[in-house]
Amino acid sequence: MLDVTNVSKLFNPGTPDEKIALMNANLQIEAGDFITVIGSNGAGKSTLMNLISGVMKPDIGQIRIDGTEVQGLAEYKRSRWIGRVFQDPMAGTAPRMTIEENLTMAYKRGQSRGLGWGATAAKRKLFREQLSRLGIGLENRMSARVGLLSGGERQALSLLMATFTKPQILLLDEHTAALDPARAELITRLTEEIVRDMKLTTLMVTHNMEQAIRLGNRLIMMDKGRIILDVPAERKINLTVSQLLGEFERISGHQLSDDRIVLG
Numbered sequence: 001m002l003d004v005t006n007v008s009k010l011f012n013p014g015t016p017d018e019k020i021a022l023m024n025a026n027l028q029i030e031a032g033d034f035i036t037v038i039g040s041n042g043a044g045k046s047t048l049m050n051l052i053s054g055v056m057k058p059d060i061g062q063i064r065i066d067g068t069e070v071q072g073l074a075e076y077k078r079s080r081w082i083g084r085v086f087q088d089p090m091a092g093t094a095p096r097m098t099i100e101e102n103l104t105m106a107y108k109r110g111q112s113r114g115l116g117w118g119a120t121a122a123k124r125k126l127f128r129e130q131l132s133r134l135g136i137g138l139e140n141r142m143s144a145r146v147g148l149l150s151g152g153e154r155q156a157l158s159l160l161m162a163t164f165t166k167p168q169i170l171l172l173d174e175h176t177a178a179l180d181p182a183r184a185e186l187i188t189r190l191t192e193e194i195v196r197d198m199k200l201t202t203l204m205v206t207h208n209m210e211q212a213i214r215l216g217n218r219l220i221m222m223d224k225g226r227i228i229l230d231v232p233a234e235r236k237i238n239l240t241v242s243q244l245l246g247e248f249e250r251i252s253g254h255q256l257s258d259d260r261i262v263l264g
């Protein structure tokens with residue numbers, strides 16, 4: 001479904017600031033896979049997400065979704081194929097627009113022809129249904145400006161907007177890291193529900209080791225621009241946090257240096 005083949009990415013090549021962000025990365029993702037991604041600071045996790053979403057180009061290698069190279073996709077197709085939620089709750093929504101206007105934007109992004117924009121009642125009904133799935137009462141606040149929502153509410157809306165039109169792949173880039181523990185738990189639960197119900201192929205970067213083990217059916221570990229371990233479901237199910245950290249140390253030769261690490 002998604003193929004990352006021999007991908008490398010360098011920043012500032014040939015200068016004293018040269019950084020290898022990704023080195024010969026290979027990853028095959030099957031439809032329906034939910035993969036958690038952990039790694040040290042600067043391991044290349046966000047770069048991998050940026051390359052998959054097509055906002056960056058690999059220096060070497062290819063990234064294909066169902067055989068089509070991501071870089072070749074027109075912007076409107078990319079945004080239909082790829083849903084993304086960032087760490088910053090401000091990143092995925094427009095603060096001065098209302099919830100309804102934000103959802104309209106997300107809906108239009110995924111459709112060449114839509115509900116027919118005269119059909120306001122049908123559109124509202126759809127939005128209200130989708131919002132009520134979140135279970136936090138946003139369906140009763142459709143005319144509220146998004147800038148007035150809490151970080152958790154905004155992130156829930158971002159998640160809904162990113163998945164509104166069933167993307168081929170959902171990229172979650174530490175999307176719970178900026179939230180307090182209760183809100184982070186809410187967004188994690190919503191993520192699990194949406195991914196399961198919509199059968200979304202998902203890649204989720206997290207600093208929470210317990211979450212990385214518990215969620216999804218695969219776990220990949222990154223260090224210094226390389227994917228150093230790919231743990232399948234049957235191994236992941238019995239893994240403990242200390243075994244995971246031990247495995248990282250054994251393969252990389254050093255401790256997992258992640259300044260935002262949460263053990264569980």
Ligand SMILES: Nc1ncnc2c1ncn2[C@@H]1O[C@H](COP(=O)(O)OP(=O)(O)OP(=O)(O)O)[C@@H](O)[C@H]1O
Binds near residue numbers: 012042047048
């Ligand atoms: N735009 C850029 N210009 C220069 N160097 C960059 C740029 N983006 C990333 N890098 C470097 O590339 C490497 C990989 O960065 P990346 O952000 O992908 O890592 P990460 O695993 O997401 O890190 P973290 O967990 O600390 O957010 C790092 O050394 C980083 O400093």
